Amino acid sequence: MKNIHSIEFYTGSKEELLPDFEKDFPYIASRAELDKYIGRYVPWHWHKTVELFYMESGSIEYDTPGGKLLFPAGSGGMVNSNVLHMTKAMSQREKNIQLLHIFDVSLLAGEQGNRIEQKYIAPVITAPQIELIPFFPGNAAEENILKLILKAFHFSGDEFGYEIRLREILTEIWLMLFELSRPMREKAGEHNKSNDKIKLMMIYIHEHYKEKISIPELAAAAYLSERECYRVFHDCLHMTPVDYIKAYRLQAACQMLAKGQEPVTVISHDCGLGSSSYFGKVFREYAHCSPTEYRKKWQNSDR
Structure with a gap:
């Protein structure tokens, strides 16, 4: 897992540039030290990749076009593909540390247009009403997702079968997330x-x-x-x-x-x-x- 304290963008854009992203395994794990970002915030941006995060310590505010949400330590969430968002470190008493899984959905779906993509992936990432799905302790389904998000950070890239094990746990998270998002997906939503x-x-x-x-x-x-x-x-x-x-x-x-x-x-x-x-x-x-x-x-x- 790489420690990060800045963000890079494509030239003339606010689409995030992920320099360590590799096409043959489109995934990176990061530990964001938010207090070390200039101004202690990440400006408005977007990325095609999906973002799964867990707050290790401190608290962070996420802003999206749909509103604001505060995530204290022990909580987490999923930022959907191509969603505009910005984040701010909020805690003044402890370090604001965020753990991130960032991946392209092709890692889970495989070949574009196949049944897995159509049945499980596309319904989530193409739903305009789904910007940010929060996971908080106290809700059994959300707690299970948080445990798996945290567990996935403990895998080592040097271990035999690392890529398969990681994809397996991210797929398990996605299936749980798919069920959790069902009420949101059933609400009528038009392309904004x-x-x-x-x-x-x-x-x-x-x-x-x-x-x-x-x-x-x-x-x-x-x-x-x-x-x-x-x-x-x-x-x-x-x-x-x-x-x-x-x-x-x-x-x-x-x-x-x-x-x-x-x-x-x-x-x-x-x-x-x-x-x-x-x-x-x-x-x-x-x-x-x-x-x-x-x-x-x-x-x-x-x-």
Whole structure:
């Protein structure tokens, strides 16, 4: 299991890049040290892979277009394929540690289009109403899933039969999850076109955040009117497009401050926030410290 304290993305996107993912066995296990992520959070992103997680210690908040959920130590969940989500470390008293199984469903289904995929996999990953399935202690079915998620982390890649044993336990988890999700799947759910539209606009912002971005230009990137652009941002990210653009620029500034030595005046222009005086003002509102103090804090931390 690999310790991680940052996230990588495909260029110009917020689809997560998984550098250790191998096509012949599309699975990775990670131990996320959330307090070591810059800002102690993981920004809005998505991935085609399914995410099964267990909270080893601390607590974490998951945000999706459907709302927010808090996961304390001992709980866990499943994030569905291509679901937009962000996470924040919440505990101030103990380390916020999350264990993750991330895998492509082809690991369980085998050949695309076969009976297993059609009967057990597709009904879950294509259900737009299923964004995040929580597992909490106290519910027998959910407790059993949590035990198996934790057990799967104890397998060693050096053991004989590791790949088969791991696939077997993930398949067992999936069957239990399939039954647990039945009530959710039976609720009528239509494909949410806003999910596709918000991703197009997010990609546009990530490619052009250094430049001036107008709302008409942003809306046009997703073939929407300005009114629809505002609605989609409100429905999916619970904020305005202007707020998201500013937040993304500030996130970019945090990365530059934590990882580089460029002067603050250069960073303020490189992240699209203009003058250093305005940058200092909005940065302090966002991070509750000056850009210089932020750089000192993160460059001196043991990451």
